[in-house]
Amino acid sequence: MSDKNKKGPESKTYKFDTLSLHAGYQPHKNAGSRQVPIYQTTSYLFDDVDHAAALFNLERGGHIYSRISNPTVGVLEERVASLEGGTAALATSSGMSAIFLTVMTLCEAGDHLVVSSQLYGGTVNLFRLTLPKFGIKCTFVKPRDTEGFKKAIQKNTKGIFGELVGNPGNELMNMPEISKIAHDAGIPLIIDATYQTPYLCKPFEHGADIVVHSLTKWMAGHGSSMAGILVEGGNFDWMQNDKFPTMTKPYEGYHGLSFAEEFGPTAFTMKARAEGMRDFGPCLSPQNAWNVLQGIETLSVRMKKHCSNAEEMVKYLLDHESVAWVSHPSVPDHPDHALAKKLLPNGRGSMIAFGIKGGKDAGVAFINNVKLASHLANVGDTRTLVIHPASGTHSQMDEATLKFAGLSHDMIRLSVGIEDIDDIKNDFEIGFRAARKPRLVSNQ
Amino acid sequence: MKFKVNGDEIFASTGGRPFDKNKPLIIFVHGSGLTHMTWVLQTRYFAFHGYSVLALDLPGHGLSKGKSLKTIEDMADWISSVIDAVGYKEASLVGHSQGCLVTIECTARYPDKIKTLSLMGGAGAIPMNPELLALAENGDPKAVDLMMDWAHGPAGHFGGHPVPGLYHINTGGMLAKSRTIKDTLGVDFRACDNYKNGFEAAKKIKIPTLSILATDDKMCPVKEGKKLADLIEGSKVDIIDNCGHMMLLEEADRVLKVLKSFITTNYPSKN
Incomplete structure (x- = not known):
């Protein structure tokens, strides 16, 4: 040499x-x-x-x-x-x-x-x-x-x-x-x-x-x-x-x-x-x-799967008829996309916020009907988790504070797990179907 | 505490106790590019047990003002000036790595002032890897990374700091980066590389001397430490297993135990 x-x-x-x-x-x-x-x-x-x-x-x-x-x-x-x-x-x-x-x-x-x-x-x-x-x-x-x-x-x-x-x-x-x-x-x-x-x-x-x-x-x-x-x-x-x-x-x-x-x-x-x-x-x-x-001990192995599943879910949600908007730093038109590429080179994380068409009632129906995704007040589990922040994690905030914190009533917070991505998507289809017919589902 | 030496404001940790001129003095001299903080698990003990302690920041290092001294001989004279500056006539010296070269030279030059000498990771000469020296003189942070790699033994690379929650390699690295690398580490490494008088100085030492060496020390290997100790009349040697060059942190308790026994026997405090 x-x-x-x-x-x-x-x-x-x-x-x-x-x-x-x-x-x-x-x-x-x-x-x-x-x-x-x-x-x-x-x-x-x-x-x-x-x-x-x-x-x-x-x-x-x-x-x-x-x-x-x-x-x-x-x-x-x-x-x-x-x-x-x-x-x-x-x-x-x-x-x-x-x-x-x-x-x-x-x-x-x-x-x-x-x-x-x-x-x-x-x-x-x-x-x-x-x-x-x-x-x-x-x-x-x-x-x-x-x-x-x-x-x-x-x-x-x-x-x-x-x-x-x-x-x-x-x-x-x-x-x-x-x-x-x-x-x-x-x-x-x-x-x-x-x-x-x-x-x-x-x-x-x-x-x-x-x-x-x-x-x-x-x-x-x-x-x-x-x-x-x-x-x-x-x-x-x-x-x-x-x-x-x-x-x-x-x-x-x-x-x-x-x-x-x-x-x-x-x-x-x-x-x-x-x-x-x-x-x-x-x-x-x-x-x-x-x-x-x-x-x-398995942090890097899990984070890779969390991030790849999250990016798959972002694509799925962006194309979905029941979804009004999707917020994740991997989305090219996310205002912080360029900053995220710089600060998060190994992946943009597995937290997704999205708005469900139909507002609060649709959100409640979605969360009440998904079976694989768990409805609970935690994030970052290996299992997929969902919550409606305005009625859960951030429910102690008044209307003005919610707005200042960037929250809306149609927002679902999704912590993407490391299950098979097809199973997560299939589960979400059940939730979205229910959200499109909130009254019918809640009466069943 | 802060005090003036040769016109520069100097910082030294007193081990968390007020400096008391009625107690015997122990001076701790740090290694290349480092600061008084490397001694925290030895100094506080002596300060609470009848001694006055000065863990120095060499000029231009840590919290001390002034410029880094360029030769080991200058540093040796400077230690003598420190003893004068704090109003003492004598002291016990403890050195680590480069600090061993400084304290050996100081003891040889000022035999009446120095009462005991404790060397950790010491050798009669510390020739520098030319690439490491060049990186340090260019202020490249890679020099610190390499030093932290070579200075810690295999066990130390995993951590296991005696103080819960502290992580060896990153803490040492941050100390070495606390001032401009080329003005501290670069100058110190060059001073070590240039110093050739260690073995001759050792032959002149007639006071009680202790060498603490470590089996996994890559920077000052046991055989080099022994070669130095063999030249000092009556020198004691203690060898620590599973430990690297940063023995004063990697095996702080063991070092303190040996040091305590040696200093309290050969330089006892009446307090």
Whole structure:
């Protein structure tokens, strides 16, 4: 080989599919057990008083009490951190508790956040109704209104939060541009990437600073276990300004520790665990962590099938006489199609929103009559799921909030599973037939 | 804490405790392109157990101002200046990788100031792979990726960080990218490559010395570490199995146990 063609040394750190199976776990430290053991315990023996003190002072790594950390949960945390390209992660009992811990680690009473308006209904309620009780206010901005995020930033703003692809309207945030806006203002960008998983998008590569997931969804896939996680990118400089004193100033709760000085690229996670998990306690059970790990082992295999089935369903729905409109980033005339190609090169995800002709009544008839697709309040299961958001997941919103969040009464939210595509289409035909004759079917 | 050395503002972690001049001083010197944060699982322990600790950010690294020093000899003199700057007459030194070259040279130059020497992943010389050196000097992030690959043993590549939730390779990579790569890693690698006095300096060392080596260390293999240790009179060697060059994180507890025994025996604190 000539020198011209010589590629030079290449890093041989493990790649995505290998990390999905192995990251965070060393069998030789676990009795040679090939599978990750479930450490079903509340607490851990100290060698002596000095060892106990060292663990409590963060002088040494290790486990004290399973509310704060657990070896099985720790494997899951490292595995997700590795897949996201992050420095550290903290697993929680649900995706909502991951968002709550993120906000409570970042903010104090009197602080403000800029938040995308297109979010899961529960997240909207957290930002709109619950966080103000803690003195944290939010300004909502439509996900495509990039300039609006900039205009909404105030002196006391501590971060920008959003779902990369909004639930359920499938509108994208321009993550690279919005991250520049956040960083110019000296604040982090927090992205809920539940819909994508790191297989479809690694937000840290596009400027995000913290990523949160509901692991309950595609990451686990099996729909058996609640779990969430926050992941730190490690690139945000908490010491660049005086906006984050709880990260940079001595913390009374740990003998005057400055998280930013001592832990740098993992400071946020260390604080979220040492303070947030200690004081609020939404810990993940080791059994659920193990269940999620089983799902992550096949993440890339499943995501490929989710995405190919979703693209098939998009084509089917676009051609269907009962469908008024289809929203999915793979559709060429979707307003965010080009951005989705850039941010989601491995597939545009398996969430589809579509409008059914006949409005709300037709939607109800469709959902009541499909047999294979499951009507339930979850997404990202290996099984196909459907729901009518206006009467289900987002039913606690008033009319104006629904409109601002991009929801309509004819909208069906579809989470495409990995069943045989023909079976999904046949099932939808039953639903559409019923929707065309809603009264007749409901009387049967 | 921040203090001035040769006119530059320098940062050093004190291990989470106030710096107390009445306690014996331990200075920790990081490896190429890294920062004080690599020592967090050793420094906090000593700071809470009777010692004053300075885990330094070398000039131009981490939170320290100034420009990176270009030779190991300059860094050795600079460590001596640090001891003066904080008002001490003596200290115990702990180095990792490039930090071993610096502390060996410093001990040889200032034998009255240095009381014990602890070397982790050390060798008498650290010649650099020319391609890696070129990448670092050009500021190519691939240099950091390669360093993280080679610096972690097979076990470390899977993770298993002693602090729950932290992932080794990405954390180390982020530390090495925290400042401009060519001005930190590039300068440091060149300094390592140019340094030829390690074995001669080792022969002059007459203080208690500990070498911690790791079986899977590709950057400073065990045989190179032993070659260095053999030149230091009475030097102790401890070898860790299933561990790579980043032993201070990959096997933090084991390193702390050995270090604790060595320092408390040879440089005890009365506090």
